[in-house]
Amino acid sequence: MKAYLLFALKRFIQLLAVIFAGCSIAFVVSHLSPISPVESIIGRVSGQSSYSPEAIASLRATLTELFGLNVPLHEQYFNFLRRLVSFDFGPSLLAFPRPAMQLVMLALPWTFGLLTVSTLLTWLLGNIAGGLAGYYQNSRALKALGIVAIGLQPIPYYIVAFLMVIIFGFLWPVLPISGGFAMNVRPAFTPEFIFSILHYSILPAASLTIVGIGTWFLGMRALVSNIVTEDYVTFAELGGVGRNRIAFSYVIRNAMVPQLTSLAMTLGGIFSGTIITEQVFGYPGLGSLLVTAVNGGDSATTLAVSCIAVIAVASAIFIIDLVHPLIDPRVRTE
Amino acid sequence: MDRRGFMVGTAVGALMLAAKGLAYGQDEAATPPLTDFPRKETLIINNPEPPSTNPSNFNMWVAGNGAGWSNGLHQLVLDTLWFIDPDKGLKGSLYNELTTGPWVYNADFTEMTANLKKGVLWSDGVEFTAADVKYTVETQIANPGMVWSAPFADAIDSIDTPDDYTVHFKLKKANARFHALFTVRWNAAWIMPKHIFEKQADVKAFDFNPPVGLGPYTLNSFDPNGAWYIWEKRADWDKTGMAEWGEPAPKYVIYRSIPNNDKRLIEMVNGDLDMIHDLSPEGMFALAKQDPTARGWFPGFPYAHPDPTLPMVIFNNQNPLFQDKRVRWALTLMLDPLEMSMASYRGAATLSAIAMPPTGTHTDDYHGPLQDYLVAYELDTGKSKIKPYDATVGQRIADMVRPQFGDAVPTDETAIHKSFGFGWWKKDLAAAGELLEAAGLTNQGGQWMLADGTPFKFTLKTFPDGVINRLGTDIAQQWTQGGVQATAETVPNIFANELPLGDYEAGMGWSIETWGGNPDLSFFLDSWHSSYVAKPGERQTARNWQRWTNPGLDPIIEKMRTTEFNDHAANVALGNEFIKLMVDEMPVIPIMSFNVFSAYDTRHWTGFPAAESNPYANIVNNWSNSKYILTQLKPTGN
């Protein structure tokens, strides 16, 4: 247990370092922007009516101070780091002067929920199917599944998502294609609301799963074809251990270990997929917020979403690292 | 620790956390218990804005706070003194919404009086009085961050209320257009509920949730993510300014934000949307084909509703490249109107050669009468005199699209002029060349070079998508073919950034927007006065994005400020003067009206306005004027 705590502590330090570095990169990139957030706000404000130059000047001064842009860049950076600890990214432009973090917090649970469910589902289904396909190499059904996976995997995600909209929203309209939950449901911790959320997440989650599953399937199949040559598999076969038991407890179970590491490494990429999902399905979440923020020139929100994404992905990796010893007993005592 | 148990626990925990977080995030959406919205009592409208970024904020008087505007708030809840419809209107295009009659100016236009209706109630039952108007004006002047603060401060010297139903403004200088601030053309200065706002310590930080309004609807519920807003008809709807035009039929109105064009179409075909704000041209054609109950403003081609807005090429007249009007004219003559119409709207464009949207009453006031002038118009290229106007363009576009759309394309000349426009400038590369040479440019191997020997090269900034994006791409291409190195560059929000900051050489957009239903041009032209033009590098206030000044322009504007708004003949005369100046100078290239593919579905509701039979209102539903449509609707019972 002590060894585990030490391991966890090491990982935690690494987590902090990753967050620090990732957020710094996001800060630097976002501050390369030619569009000053102050001018963007003035643009939005004065675009809606005519403004006197004096009013604009005073607004500019107020905003510059509010955004902390009246100090040199390195000081802005230190301020940014200081405020990062309390998740303070300054006022958003999209909903000025509401803090950008509030917008993020409104969007985060949606992305978090959709991603957690679809990622776990994708990972488990893809790995189990791929594992079986790797072990039962003569099964026709599993072979066919492999061909489907190879063919499905490269279709651009946007196309898959949009096809689902067309198929289940248009040709055979059985599932909701927009929004996070039904309009006649009151948001609360009630069965109706949860059911509605699940109902509305079917298509987005299914599209993410369909696209993601192929990679895991193929990866797992390749892994398993190496693992079946391991001695403990041969030994189990000679020992008369049941085929399914070997497939699950010996082959797939062992292949899960590297696949778990892969999962940690692809989480950042999975986040990209949700941006399109949210666009196509009008699903609320960080992706939609990010696109709106970028298009609206809202650098505070853009930075907030990027940093939260870094923090979320890094934390997910941290959690996976902590779970790793549970899946692989060999790591536990190291 | 049991491994399996731990993992299951983790997964369940994550889900619970997400669900809890969602439930928590929704708390601020104060919604009533489970309600159903029977289709025959519910009208579902597409809100073209992306989902609101600050969903629980309804304080529209504060700029940039992310409150949604066209999510029903400014259509159904907020209200102000007058409305002018861009189309015919129910009883004429002027609506005395909260007033008993039109504005009343004194003789020299330095004072204006508005007489308010009696018995109009705010949605919380408090009576609307002159005090609310006074509060609105004074509060905004006192808070520079508020939307109408600057215009009020610029124009109003003082406001007083002789009684509860009379508002009297004293103006800082003569202005016959002052009432425009309280007159809706898609939007205007909305009246604030004094009794609500005066309790707030900081009116700018107030989220005004739930909104208290003068319109016939109140908030029922809204999506905490800002994608939909549901409004419910007030029981005392007859105590509103709008009651004069009848009872709005739907009990519930839902505004849904659906950014994706294709999904709007799908939702309408599925019967989950009654009114679409805009589609791609192709989407509109497909909808007309696939949904027998769906239709556009025109029953057939070109379907779209022409907004009184004039998409154009905006030259940055402060840029040395475009300071010679011969260059601006040469670029105009490099464009083929038929190609622009096809490239942008697939032929469903309404072209205009002059700086006036070819919509509403304008074609009768300006375009038609000016045809003789345009046909006779002569341009001196330096080498020759040409007559650049081609009056047959509208006819030729109709002929061009007829093979594809057949009977949907009108054959009657008047209808063609209404649908496709009258004429446009002829593409004439030779004349363009002569003009450029006269301006000191030289042609070297098909490429135009500036006097200093560098190529004539610039970028044309355009929208990231939609018809304006297509138009910009096509125009840049035509210029390239003409020997000018123009590249189209897309920018996400040209009106908020590039145009006001002057960060562009040429851009697609519009600086001309009119009432549509009235020949008066003050809506945009007042802001074109040279006193508003910013220095290079400084921010330009709306709407003279081209930063153009001309000795002939200011007198027109100044004269307009002292001409009675409803003196149509005088205003048309001023308008003609303006149009002719614009033809001579070509500071922007006027191209077409902004045609909006607004569609509606008659499956659940009928009685929508239509171009040919009953153009009583603008169907473009993000205009707050569109609220009058609700009084004319009837449920089909489906």
Add this chain to the structure above:
Amino acid sequence: MFAVLRDLVRYNVEFTIGAILVAVIVIFACLSFFSPVDPTQVYLAIPDQPPGAQYWFGSNSRGQDMFWQLSFAFRNTLTFGLTVALLSRIISIAVGLAAGYLGGWVDRVLMFINDIFVAIPIFPILILFYFVMRSNLNGFTLALVMACFGWPYDARLIRSVTLGLRHREFTRQAVFAGMSPAKIMLEEHLPYVMPIIFATTMANMIWSIGLEVTLAVLGFTNINIPTVGTTLYWANNHSAMVVGVWWWILIPVIIVVLLFIGLFLLAVSLNEYIDPRSRLRRMGA
């Protein structure tokens, strides 16, 4: 080398199919050098024509001949994918070999940086780059940015292989023979990691092309350059999916799927050729 190719073509169906698919698409992309039309020009062809004798792949709503349009699109997309793959290979080889061979604090520092890059969600960063650079973000710059994010996974792989090589006899001999670490890495270890580099190149191309499509569909690339992504962007912009101009979407998607399958099969069969274990199993099957 030639004999290997010949054997692969003759006896490995996957390789043959993969090679044919990729070759056909490369040839198709190369046809763009002989294109009679400029891909950035619109309204040169009759719009919305279905595939037929005049327009083999139909024409789109922008009046472009889809055959030539896609030829250019695939040329640009393939060039883009290769550029990202090559650039990111350089980084991943350098990092992987250095970390694996040198070990110690170099390894720790490099792998720490590696972990950071793994954890950074690339998409928001790419969007940020677009936000900052706008139309200056041409294909090469985008490729450069993506290459900066496309290496960590493979660098780790290469590191783990090199880590194994470090303890092998020939490495020790090379060290005793006084070879410099750089020379050992490049001359002794690089050949061992080449197979991985091969296979990951294909995977990396699939990744980068997929990401380019995603960005383009959202309009976050220079939409004037014809690529697979911008083709879909324009199709979407013209509601091609609901209007029935199916060929505008279906044909590029089919070609891109075939390309990816081709690359995938090449990677798999090369892997198999390199890895005797799977070869042996194949013999039994």
Add this chain to the structure above:
Amino acid sequence: MAQDNKRRDILTVEGLKAYYQMSYFGVDREVRAVDDITMTVRRNEIYGIAGESSSGKTSFIKVLAAALRPPFRVVAGSVKYDFSSGPVDVADATDAQIEAIRWRHLSYIMQGSMSVLNPVRRIGRTFEDFAARPLGLRGKAFEERVVSHLEKLKLPADVLRAYPHELSGGMRQRVTIGLATVCRPEFIIADEPTTALDVVVQKEVLSLIRDVQQEMGSSVVFVTHDMSVHANMADRVGIIYAGRLVEEGPTRQMFFAPKHPYTAHLVASLPRIGDTTQRPALEGRPPSLAAPPSGCRFHPRCPLAIDKCKTDVPPLQTVAPDHRTACWRWQDVQPLVSPHAAHGVMA
């Protein structure tokens, strides 16, 4: 007599040919890993199989263990077990028949104790996987049975809760042996069970196998290239060279009076305390099984080879009771070391 032999022999291998047949990249290859082997294993006996690496001995025991996977196939011959449950020919048995004998009657101790146990499964679960079904026991009863068995192997009961990597190499090998013997099988195949272990542990493990075998009365086929192990363990030893059984006999005779020049060399190659004589090394390498030499396969390396050896395959003939050899010149074969020295190994 024949009837007696049948009762006495638990395994009878007759004319067994098992080849790797593959076709890849256009080349047909046939590796004759087991080429015409005939032998028997008696009840309650330890039969040692020796040979160099890639001599075909591992392939041979794969056939015995019914662990054939394509492309390795039995081409001819039979491998008949006479178990208490009835006779089975594993060269020609259905999967179900083989399933039925596995572990209950026929078990296997695999080479490489490091990797034969599932690294992510506790030992106890592995015991359940392997033995619960053949023993027909569950839960408490099963656990008691396993614990009492482990006691015999001097393994504490907590190993059941351990993961493989938590055990030392010797413990792990004992666990493997425990796994192979917990069902008290009649026939145990042990494939190089001690190769990876250090000398002290090796000795422990060997005596353990012998104790268990004696206690249960099972037969053991014990494969190793290490002749000294055979000297200590086996009742009889068979020598395999290039896919063929070249000599077979009681252990003492094999060491003191080998009748095949190859056996003589194997025995001679054993290191001995105090022996400083220079022993002639065996020239060359084992032949390729894909293209074995004609005639006697040992002839290219044989010091006694004559022309006949190059053309004619020597038959396996009985040269003494229980002692068979396949050599044209068996009479000329001399032990390369003195009987005295050989005796030192047997101690």
